[in-house]
Amino acid sequence: MHFRRKPLLDVLVSRTGGSQPGDRPGIVTADLAWAACHRPDEVLAVLESGPQGLDAAQVRARQDRDGPNDIGHEAPVPIWMRLWHGYLNPFNLLLTVLALLSWLGMDLEATLVIGTMVALSTLVRFVQEERSHRSAGALQALVSTTATVMREPVTRWQEIAQRDLVAGDRIALAAGDMVPADARLLDARDLFLSESALTGEALPVEKFVAPGPAGTPALAQRNLVFMGTNVVSGTATAVVVCTGERSWFGALAASTLDTEVQPGTFLAGVNSVSWMLIRFAMTMAPLVFLISGLTRHDWLEAFLFSLSVAVGLTPEMLPMIVTSTLARGAVRLARRKVVVKRLDAIQNFGAMDVLCTDKTGTLTQDRIALSRHTDAFGTPSEAVLGLAALNSRFQTGLKNLLDRAVLEHVDLGGGDQQGAELARKIDEIPFDFQRRRMSVLVAQPGDGLPDRHELICKGAVEEVLTVCDRVRMSVHDGGGERRLDAELLARTLACTGALNREGLRVVAVAVRTLPPSRLDCTVADEAGLTLVGYIGFLDPPRDSAAPALRRLAGHGIQVKVLTGDNALVTEGVCRQVGLPPGSILLGTDIEAMSDAELQAEAARHHLFAKLDPMHKQRIVRALRAGGHVVGFLGDGINDAPALRAADIGISVDSAVDIAREAADIILLEKSLLVLDDGVIEGRTTFCNMLKYIRMTTSSSFGNVLSVLLASAFLPFLPMLPLQLLVQNLMYDISQTALPFDRVDDDLLERPLAWNPSGIGRFMLCFGPVSSVFDLATFALMWWVFGADDPTRQSLFQSGWFVAGLLTQTLVVHLLRTPRIPFVQSRASATLLAMTAAIVVAGVWLPMGPLASHFRLQALPAAYFGWLGLILLGYGMLATLVKRIYIRRFGWQ
Incomplete structure (x- = not known):
């Protein structure tokens, strides 16, 4: 009564006084240690669980006390923390430092633009991850794990969600089940569990019901089963002792919540590219600073310009692009089941x-139907079907499609149903993957005589034959039983071979009569059996x-x-x-x-x-x-x-x-067509991420070359820091639509492997192409439009601002496909609309009322004719380089 007046945890902690050596300290050890050392009826009494399990009131009270039977879930994260996680990446940290330096340098416009870039990257990533999290939660519910439990007032086993289990629930376990909570066995039949998830031990462990010795660590007790382990073979019932985070597995999971998860191969590669670009920026920015300062002797201006170059080289949208592309890919995959x-x-x-x-x-089709039931030599036999039906009906382990097919066939009128109703089960030997057979001990009525106890064995042909020494003969062979010699064995194997060649899966059926006094059976009894015949199943393609x-x-x-x-x-x-x-x-x-x-x-x-x-x-x-x-x-x-x-x-x-x-x-849906659809969607997602990485690296490298040359030879900056920042921001906005882009069919035909070394090669090949036309723009503005001294630098900077932005936007379409853009391959409507909007905004900015705010000026009409030639030449040269690159290295 003392146990009933106090919570079980308090009682067990006070009685055990802590943990045993080798156990995890705390109340879970106390619970399990006490349960392992006491009889099942004592454990049931303490947990107030009866033969029919718990009633609804007990379940509600324990769910309120202990919470759901879930593990590994962190406490809800507040919005500010989720925003912080969205902000926390190396690019945003670098940009924040650059914004702070700009503010200290009194460049408020640059500070505002950089801040806008950081805010945009953080907010878009935050929104995408929130959507991904909600989608993942909804999808995970589709594959939630269940448990088989007995609860009042329903007097039969029922399936419930694993998370609804509470201490005191009676659960049933069979081969293939995950153990849903830490529990004490009430009964077990040939029960073997794989505990490698907890102990690392590869071999299955046999479990028993008898109380274990006091002082033994919980994991070493043979009458306890633990959440996260799985049943390899056998059957059992148990009473739940610990659930959720109070379970052994739950506590281990809780201890690792704060452990950083190592990224997969692709994300590790993305991170390596990210740090490569950061190191590139940190190397080039000081070089630009020195060249600009030495040539123009305005070190403050050179410093601000070098900061802008560093921002331009920083792919601050990379985390957002990767996250949103993966999230969109997951949602699109969900639509494809x-x-x-x-x-x-x-x-x-x-x-x-x-x-x-x-x-x-x-x-x-995974819809197996029983097609044949024959004796050992191929003659149709109702007796074989009757024995197979008794075996399938009375076994309580993992009922597979073959068992269901036998029972469905009998329900439709095949076999001796009256005899099956009179028979009763005595015991069973569950299926396991080593023996590949299972047996039931059945009492058959004997027409006034004592019941006949028959061990009925059903399983794979080879494995059943190894325990048979006799065979039941066909009627035309005189009936009766004969010793299974080499001649008869060859005849039986010829029969199974003929059935196999017809596409039938063949299962052997054998029997052995045991004394009526036998009330149980073991694997040792699967010997000296008589082969009765075969049942054949058809599973159409x-x-x-x-x-x-x-x-x-x-x-x-x-x-x-x-x-x-x-x-x-x-x-x-x-x-x-x-x-x-x-x-x-x-x-x-x-x-x-x-x-x-x-x-x-x-x-x-x-x-x-x-x-x-x-x-x-x-x-x-x-x-x-x-x-x-x-x-x-x-x-x-x-x-x-x-x-x-x-x-x-x-x-x-x-x-x-x-x-x-x-x-x-x-x-x-278990279909290879569904799987193939998923593969294509996975490749589409990968291609779209690869597009951004290639565009960003090649564009950044080209900009560095152009800036270094311009800084060395121009008497003024080729573009003001503010202008460079605005251009970079607009270019990044144009690429936010890449996750929604379509991918050429030929790019999806082959598997796509992550190749970080190929990224560097791609950058070195395509980066200088943009530099060629940057230099052409410099020449155009210097010699054609006369922007050749500091008094006309605004015209020069406006011309490169527009040309640079339009060539970068054109890169999106040139490098998104190995084909000719707009002709052989067209981007998605979303990407077309986004890039078109950026082109319009880029041309309007120096021509509109906001030009003076960005120190830009209107461009002469003749400029746009030259701009068209530059864009055409850029597209042609990029396409030529692309053809050479594909012939030499391939596109992916």
């Missing part, structure tokens, strides 16, 4: 050149499989089929969908190979059969070691290791919990 869990996974999605996938549900495979091949993606199924069945399905299987590599072959041998064989083969989870993982790693960007599509517990090993793990919303948790991307 693809949920992105990590934004930077989009780049890997576009770079993927090998897709490893299972056969079932991707190449086939998807109508979309063949065209999807053609589309993936057309987009440069090799498809490799990795399956645990029979090689003959898989080969038949692959031929039907137009995927030439070639030679098939089996799991037994892989076991005998070294990693280097497997790397060579994995590249050569396209079909892998009879694989276990570790075989799939090894194949994925071998392909990655060979230089491929590997995606893995899987939805089962046996796919989890390969999902984690791949560059990009892909699962579906109907997958088991552990597969969804391990994936980077979730498909809302």
